Amino acid sequence: MEQGESLQKLLHTFAALADLGQEIAETTSFQEKTRTLLHLVQGSLGIMRGALAEFDAESHALSFVAAHGMGTATPANITLTSEEAHALLKLGICGLTRDDETQSFAAFLKRHQTQLDALRVDLIVPLVTRESLVGIILLGGKATGEPFSTEDREIVCAMARHIAVGIREHRLFEELAQRAEENRVLYEGMRAIYRDTVRAFAAAIDCKDKYTQGHSERVGKYSEIIAREMGWSDEEIEGIAVAGYLHDIGKLVVERDIINAPYRIDAKQSSELNRHPAAGYEILLPISHPYADIPLTARYHHERIDGRGYPEGLTGDQIPLVAKIVSLADSFDAMTTDRPYKKRRGMEEVVEDFRRNTGKQFAPEVVASFCRALLKEVNGETTNRRIIKLLGKDYVERERVAPLLQALIEELESGAFSAAAGNA
Amino acid sequence: MAESVTLSPVHSRSIGDLAVIYAGDYLNKLSGERIERECRRQLEAGCRALVINFRETELVNSIGVSILLGVIDAVETTGARLIFSDVNQQTVQLFEMLGLTRHVALAKDEQEALATLAEFAPIPKAVGH
Numbered sequence: 001m002e003q004g005e006s007l008q009k010l011l012h013t014f015a016a017l018a019d020l021g022q023e024i025a026e027t028t029s030f031q032e033k034t035r036t037l038l039h040l041v042q043g044s045l046g047i048m049r050g051a052l053a054e055f056d057a058e059s060h061a062l063s064f065v066a067a068h069g070m071g072t073a074t075p076a077n078i079t080l081t082s083e084e085a086h087a088l089l090k091l092g093i094c095g096l097t098r099d100d101e102t103q104s105f106a107a108f109l110k111r112h113q114t115q116l117d118a119l120r121v122d123l124i125v126p127l128v129t130r131e132s133l134v135g136i137i138l139l140g141g142k143a144t145g146e147p148f149s150t151e152d153r154e155i156v157c158a159m160a161r162h163i164a165v166g167i168r169e170h171r172l173f174e175e176l177a178q179r180a181e182e183n184r185v186l187y188e189g190m191r192a193i194y195r196d197t198v199r200a201f202a203a204a205i206d207c208k209d210k211y212t213q214g215h216s217e218r219v220g221k222y223s224e225i226i227a228r229e230m231g232w233s234d235e236e237i238e239g240i241a242v243a244g245y246l247h248d249i250g251k252l253v254v255e256r257d258i259i260n261a262p263y264r265i266d267a268k269q270s271s272e273l274n275r276h277p278a279a280g281y282e283i284l285l286p287i288s289h290p291y292a293d294i295p296l297t298a299r300y301h302h303e304r305i306d307g308r309g310y311p312e313g314l315t316g317d318q319i320p321l322v323a324k325i326v327s328l329a330d331s332f333d334a335m336t337t338d339r340p341y342k343k344r345r346g347m348e349e350v351v352e353d354f355r356r357n358t359g360k361q362f363a364p365e366v367v368a369s370f371c372r373a374l375l376k377e378v379n380g381e382t383t384n385r386r387i388i389k390l391l392g393k394d395y396v397e398r399e400r401v402a403p404l405l406q407a408l409i410e411e412l413e414s415g416a417f418s419a420a421a422g423n424a
Numbered sequence: 425m426a427e428s429v430t431l432s433p434v435h436s437r438s439i440g441d442l443a444v445i446y447a448g449d450y451l452n453k454l455s456g457e458r459i460e461r462e463c464r465r466q467l468e469a470g471c472r473a474l475v476i477n478f479r480e481t482e483l484v485n486s487i488g489v490s491i492l493l494g495v496i497d498a499v500e501t502t503g504a505r506l507i508f509s510d511v512n513q514q515t516v517q518l519f520e521m522l523g524l525t526r527h528v529a530l531a532k533d534e535q536e537a538l539a540t541l542a543e544f545a546p547i548p549k550a551v552g553h
Contacts, residue, residue, distance in 0.1 A: 008517055012486065012521075016486035019485060036487060043487055043488065045522065047493075069493060069497045143523030144523030145523065
């Protein structure tokens with residue numbers, strides 16, 4: 001070989017090696033990547049035929065993932081015996097010709113002679129990395145008609161080392177992706193268990209109060225609707241629904257007779273009942289919730305903007321927003337469901353109560369969001385009429401309620417209540 | 425006979441059952457696959473002789489070489505003829521070194537390629553561009 005040609009060959013090989021490294025780092029699909037890698041091997045030496053197979057250690061199958069110049073069909077898979085797989089692993093990355101006399105390799109050649117003949121394979125390169133066989137490259141026929149030289153085999157082996165690492169990395173990524181998916185499924189399962197547990201607790205809380213069955217679940221749902229209207233994320237919305245479900249968990253420690261009293265309870269009983277927010281906080285605090293503020297919501301859902309709530313008499317921004325939302329949802333459900341000592345109020349009266357108590361009991365931005373969500377349902381701007389479904393379809397008369405809601409929203413948006421809230 | 429022309433970085437023109445495919449300036453994976461697709465399309469359409477014109481091609485990388493070997497194989501399988509024309513000196517050396525020139529004839533330019541093919545079969549006169 002002339003010096004000029006030798007130099008050109010060297011440069012061509014270097015360029016192929018550089019392209020190979022770049023291709024391995026690319027984020028193309030594995031199939032596309034293997035096709036390109038095989039092109040690079042064949043193109044570096046002008047090899048007419050080539051195939052690249054991936055080895056599966058469990059089934060011992062060599063599955064062809066790329067082939068060029070071997071007809072249109074992908075070569076049929078080759079299943080190795082344990083001895084053959086072991087022999088190829090021991091041989092490591094080397095260019096083995098059909099007349100190689102290594103004893104363990106000769107057995108492989110003999111058993112697969114028909115297929116190797118059909119593919120016109122001249123050179124076999126096991127792909128080995130970190131003491132495991134990951135695949136094989138079969139090559140046949142240099143375009144020059146010359147046999148593979150020692151240098152050719154060394155070039156192919158250098159490229160094969162990169163390819164073996166590429167296949168191994170691909171497998172690691174696949175394993176990671178699979179584990180991540182398994183973890184995701186596991187996580188979803190745990191979240192579902194958590195949600196079911198929360199619902200079970202809500203049912204247990206409501207069972208204690210025969211007059212307010214379903215109250216906790218409804219408060220959870222109203223809170224969710226308000227949070228969605230306020231533009232919260234799905235994760236946050238899920239969290240506030242849980243906070244709503246559990247807001248009354250402290251009632252579990254209050255005597256059933258007080259909760260179920262069919263009359264207005266006296267001061268002592270009232271004081272006993274008013275223990276439930278702090279008790280709820282104590283119950284929920286030791287639990288690792290996947291959402292923030294669940295215990296605080298139980299503690300502060302009876303606080304008022306004007307500071308006249310309990311247990312701490314917090315005002316305005318001292319009260320967490322999540323507690324302000326659950327507080328409104330709680331009051332709304334109390335006003336719109338029958339109680340032992342009074343029937344539920346009409347919707348117009350409820351809107352009027354909102355108007356009267358915004359900036360005192362309720363936060364203006366929370367009332368505005370709830371009214372907007374309800375008005376959308378009343379006006380048929382949404383098909384998902386969740387509030388109306390919870391209230392019963394005949395409860396809200398559109399002609400009477402819609403103008404009241406619209407007027408209150410406008411009043412709230414004008415900032416009329418902000419001053420009151422700020423003064424609280 | 426009408427001549428069809430397709431315009432793209434890799435483009436071609438058909439003259440009866442002969443086709444000239446023009447390679448782009450850099451024969452890599454992208455342009456190589458376009459050439460391969462076009463060659464296979466022409467062969468499937470009944471084309472009996474192909475000219476790949478490298479007049480714009482400055483560089484051919486390993487993937488390009490491998491794809492050209494695939495084209496050579498496809499042409500040989502169908503019994504068609506293939507000529508490379510307008511190949512620059514550096515690429516000629518590469519093709520000789522890697523053995524491509526054992527399978528495909530090189531012509532100085534497209535005219536010479538067409539004339540060579542005409543010796544084997546009459547080529548209809550091209551009409552327009």
